[in-house]
Each structure stands twice: as C-alpha cells, then as structure tokens.
Amino acid sequence: MKLFNYSRPHVMVVLLILFVYVGFIASCTHDDQIVPTPPGPPSLEQLNKQVRVQVAYDAAEVALKFTWKTQGKLYPVGLPNVGKNYPMQFHDMLQHNGTRFDRLPSAQRLEEDRITFMIDKQEGGIQGYARMGCGITCHTGMTDHHLLTDAVLDHWHWRGARSGPMGYAEDVAVDNVSRIRDDLGTMPTKFLRSGGDRFREDQAAIIGTGHPVLEDGLPRFVFNKGKSMPGGFTVPGFFLPNRSNATMIDPHIDIPQIKDVSNNISLLVVYQDRNFDPVEKVNAIDLGYLAWLATGNVDHLPSHLSDESSSDFTAWKNFWAAETNISTEAAAITKLDQVHQEWVDSGKKAMVTRSVGFIYNSDQHDISTEREFNADRNEWTVILKRKLSTGSAKDANLSTLPNGGKFTISFAMHDSGAGSETHDISLPYEISNNDDADIKAKQVSSLSNVDWNAIPALDTYWVKQAVMPRFTDDWLRSGAHPGSGSIESTKCLTCHTESNNVIFTQGVLN
C-alpha cells in the first residue's frame, strides 16, 4: 500500500518539516541516539548521493534526466587541471606543434565528460540483460563492449564535447562484434573524408603553399568569428576562447575556469541539414574552402574533393559559399589573413578542437539533448529525449512504457578526465510506470514543459572502482561470484543493497 503521494506539494511540505525537526533533535541531543532515516523517496531539492535518474514520457516521446556530481579530474597526471571540478565540454585539442596543428602530446590530452546508458526490454529481451545490465557486454575487461549473441542492444551516448554542444547524443548500438555506427560514406560527412558517416569526425591540419595558413599547417576548421548564434551568443574568435572570451592559450589552466556551458564554444559544427534541425548551429568555417578560393589549388583537400567538376565538390563549395558569404579570391585572402593573424597574436598558442560535428537526418540523430552545469552544486544535468518508438532496429522500442512495459537500464559516467576505460558504472535498474520500479517513469502531458520536481527520482551511488573488473559477464556467472546461481532471476539490488557497502561507492567522489 502506498502511504504518501510524494509528488503532492503539501505532503512534501509536511515531510520537509518532519525531516528538519528530526534533524534538529539529532543535532542538538548530545547522546548516542541514532535517529533512523525515514524511508521514502529522496528530497528532490538536493542530490545527496552521486547520481540521480528521472524518467518522464508523453504520448510520443520519452526523456531521461541524469544529474550527477562531477569528480575532481584525475588526468593528465601532474597538470594544473588535476583535482579541479569543472564541466568538461572539450576533447582532443589541436595546437600547433612547431610544424602544423596536431593533437596535444598523449600525456597532456584532455577527455570530455560523458553520460551513457544501455537499455532493453525485459520481456523477450536480450538474454541476461534484464538482470545483469551492461555487464553482459563486458567480457575480458572494459576495453570493448559487445554481446555474445546475435542481437542488438541500444546504447545512448552523450558526449560532453563531441555531441552535447550540438544538442544531441550519439545514438549507437552494440552487437556481437562491437559498437555500431553509421559507416556509409555519403554527403555530408564527405565534406571531411571519403568514407564513414559518423556522428562526429576528426579534422586534420591543411598543408600546402600559396598562403601562410597552408604553409603553417593551420586546422581545416576554425570558428566563424563574429557569427551570431541563437541565444544572443556571438562567436568571439576563430580559436577557442577562455572564460574571459580571450584566446585560450593553456587548456589545463583555462578550461577548469569555464563553468558556464550555455555558450556553444567547444564543438566545431561544420554542416547542418536545416530541414532536419532548423535551429542554427553551424559555428565553423572551412579554411580548406577559403584556401581553394585564395590559391585556386585543391592539393590541400581530401581526395574526393580533388575534382572540381564533381557533384561532391559542387555541393561542398555551395554550402561554404552560403555559410561564409565569401566567394571571391580577395575576400578569401582577407579572411585567411585574419585567421592567421589571430593565431600569431596568441603567440602561436591558439587552439581548436579536433572533433567536428554534422547535423543531418540519420539513425544517429534520434536523441536530442539539453545540458546544464550548476557550479555551486558541482552538478551536471543532462536530459536525453527520443521518440518512444523510432522504427529503427537499432533502437529499443519504448512504446510499451505507457502500458506498464518494463525495461532495464544500466548507465555509466565518464567524468574523471581519464580515457574510455575509466568510467563509473551503475547496477542495472528497472524502468517502468509501475509503483515498484527502481526508476518510476511518469507520464506528463508534454515533455516540452516538464516539472522535474514532480517526477520520481532514483538517487544512487556508482559501483566502486575496485569491484569494476568483476562486473563482467564471465565473472558474474562464474563460481567465484556467490550470486552466480540466481544471476538471471534475482536483481543485483536484492543481494547488494546500498548499505552493505560491497558494491557501491559511498559518499561523494573527490
């Protein structure tokens, strides 16, 4: 029986008064009396554990909201960013190495924050996932995720640098080989390279003769300085800005000072299909295009752009002519000179990111996102939204959620600045609209104006780093695990409660 409806404001007020009163007694009586924590859902006012998950849905869409405490960054060892808490919305910086723009040396590289999860239906779902969650995709370690059976597991992946600033998450899936992404090799990602449509791409320096930008090997994509973006934000420079909108020079010092993620400053968005997403997000210019105008030469461009009469070339040229409003040699040289000068003025320290983004209609663009960072609370908030049913075989069909359908979710957070293997993971949890679900999904009339304070929350801890090597399909099913006999019938949570301290990291990290 349900005693309280916690979503009703007056009940919350009564409970709040009760909690404050009990807390008052506890703190003022100097004896050893232990006041038990009242049962019930967490106060939605404050996240006191490490991560919160909430799920809401309307007739067409579902939204998952994650709130988590950031960790003090652990890497790169010995550099000034270590130990600081900040939202990491940058990845793979490119800076001049004396010859050309390139990634920072490996011991200095910085990694974006990420939140990611896998989800599958319980009934008729992938063998083992309902109870073991993403553990079934880990086998000999954490280096790769894949299934042992011929199935496809939906994987939502929000990247702090490579997708978040665009307002998307990478919509991938895992099969019995590895992660599946788009790999078609069509326009528009052909703007960049010949094959492989990916949600994000890597840019290289352009090298050639005829302009200092080519001779010094500047990056192919820089920011479109002066462009007005939605939200009253004007792109401040061709290169990455620091907190004061001056050119960033030392990423390990400058990045930790940036706590405001409302300005889209990290990801170079180089192409956008505005029929698919009409909100203006392209913030880049292609110096390769300007260098072609300036020199009449295509040598610095990738091979599929070497034929000026090809349709690829025409599509690319027309896009950048419209985007830059530049189509003459003189105007191109002027702009290239400005870019080069800004780099020289920075003491040749200015940088951009290596990752560039494309927005176009594809299976990987099903998930739209919103992000927020609260520096006072040291909390990231990311909302990921998608249709209940996308029609894609790579996506979990969530259309039964409104009718009591049960799903299992396992989530993970990368937020230490370390590489892909150092992430914090969760136990598997059930999402459904049933009262006894671990994460109770709540119906709302429209996801466009959700009152998240009225949506139930699961507040929990991450799995301890020390036990992560055992969070694999092989170990959990092995004789070494006392729970192996009932692994597919009993929830992990039934044996591993938060309080018994075997699995969960208690307290806030770093």
Ligand code: HEC
């Ligand atoms: C039937 C009860 C039961 C179930 C269900 C169960 N476990 Fe366990 N598990 C245990 C026991 C008992 C231990 C040993 C506890 C100890 O060492 O104190 C253990 C140990 C572990 C350890 C090793 C902890 C360490 O300190 O090395 C991991 C990791 C683990 N379980 C993960 C899981 C996960 C993940 C699930 C769900 C997929 C799960 N367990 C389900 C009973 C269970």
